[in-house]
Amino acid sequence: MAAYYNEIDPYAAQWLRNLIEAGHIAAGVVDERSIEDVTPNDLRGFTQCHFFAGVGVWSYALRQAGWRDDQPVWTGSCPCQPFSAAGKGNGFDDERHLWPAFQYLIEKCKPQHIFGEQVAAGNANAWFDLVQADLEGMGYAFGLTPFTAASIGAPHIRERAYWVAHADSQQQRPVSINGSSNVYVPAGRFESAAENSGFCGNLRPLEVNGFWRDADWLFCRDGSWRPVESGTFPLVARFAKDLGHGKSSLRALAGRNRTGRLKGYGNAINAEAARHFIEAYMEAIYG
CATH class of the missing domain: 3.40.50.150 (Vaccinia Virus protein VP39)
Structure with a gap:
């Protein structure tokens, strides 16, 4: 079914x-x-x-x-x-x-x-x-x-x-x-x-942090710390490095995907x- x-x-x-x-x-x-x-x-x-x-x-x-x-x-x-x-x-x-x-x-x-x-x-x-x-x-x-x-x-x-x-x-x-x-x-x-x-x-206590226990915390340009999935930081760093080499088509694709992903994540439960x-x-x- x-x-x-x-x-x-x-x-x-x-x-x-x-x-x-x-x-x-x-x-x-x-x-x-x-x-x-x-x-x-x-x-x-x-x-x-x-x-x-x-x-x-x-x-x-x-x-x-x-x-x-x-x-x-x-x-x-x-x-x-x-x-x-x-x-x-x-x-x-x-x-x-x-x-x-x-x-x-x-x-x-x-x-x-x-x-x-x-x-x-x-x-x-x-x-x-x-x-x-x-x-x-x-x-x-x-x-x-x-x-x-x-x-x-x-x-x-x-x-x-x-x-x-x-x-x-x-x-x-x-x-x-x-x-x-x-x-x-x-x-x-x-x-x-x-x-x-x-x-x-x-009342039954829930586990502390649970799903987010192993998150990596990144210090962002706005001065805030944000959690990401453990192990993804090197991937982000490499992707950012690639974008800095003038790959305009890659930047455009990343921009479109980023907008779609942010909308999807923002609307999600x-x-x-x-x-x-x-x-x-x-x-x-x-x-």
């Missing part, structure tokens, strides 16, 4: 195809149309559907969390610009407010598991209220939590709110809270199960943050 990736940016779409070919994300097809042009019939036969797919980090994070490629799931990190403090703040009037198109496909196809992410500042609360109301109106249980990438060891803040929707016909279901006895959570909400129980249980969120959801649902 194949995965479906919807991504309107041509550079990111080709990036997805490269990742699929290399086996880094679930095998599937890439659709470059706007989500507004996608119909429910277009999604028939796909096990996983990733909207606003970017560079495929949701698929990668699902794998890292132990979610199998043949296990159904939808993901979608809607554009943040309409609600970001860094944007114009046009909110629901912004043409990039594409939740209604995503909601329509969810309503028609009714996937069991849906993961998403959004900025955790600006006007995002109004967006979350709408998404929660819409999903609960369709019979989904909805959970959301904002947290920083630094909280899972990243060397930067990058606060984002991760949310999940779960289709459950039961009125109540048991959830284990940090190893305590089961707490029954009303259908429609499981984001605050600890509050419903009256305590937070035994943090894979480790998403992995931790998915793992917490899987523990709550499957034990």
Whole structure:
């Protein structure tokens, strides 16, 4: 069974195809149309559907969390610009407010598991209220939590709110809270199960730095230190030396690639943050 990736940016779409070919994300097809042009019939036969797919980090994070490629799931990190403090703040009037198109496909196809992410500042609360109301109106249980990438060891803040929707016909279901006895959570909400129980249980510490433990730190021209993957510094130095020898075509290619990569990275979710969120959801649902 194949995965479906919807991504309107041509550079990111080709990036997805490269990742699929290399086996880094679930095998599937890439659709470059706007989500507004996608119909429910277009999604028939796909096990996983990733909207606003970017560079495929949701698929990668699902794998890292132990979610199998043949296990159904939808993901979608809607554009943040309409609600970001860094944007114009046009909110629901912004043409990039594409939740209604995503909601329509969810309503028609009714996937069991849906993961998403959004900025955790600006006007995002109004967006979350709408998404929660819409999903609960369709019979989904909805959970959301904002947290920083630094909280899972990243060397930067990058606060984002991760949310999940779960289709459950039961009125109540048991959830284990940090190893305590089961707490029954009303259908429609499981984001605050600890509050419903009256305590937070035994909190489990995360490993310090984790994924970023072995990063090399480079001192940049602006006076800041930035982490890079261990062992890449010699490659960067050699590439910079080559560019200094007047290879204009190489510089032009590097410039175009740099712009595309920066856009892809900037729009992407943090894979480790998403992995931790998915793992917490899987523990709550499957034990």
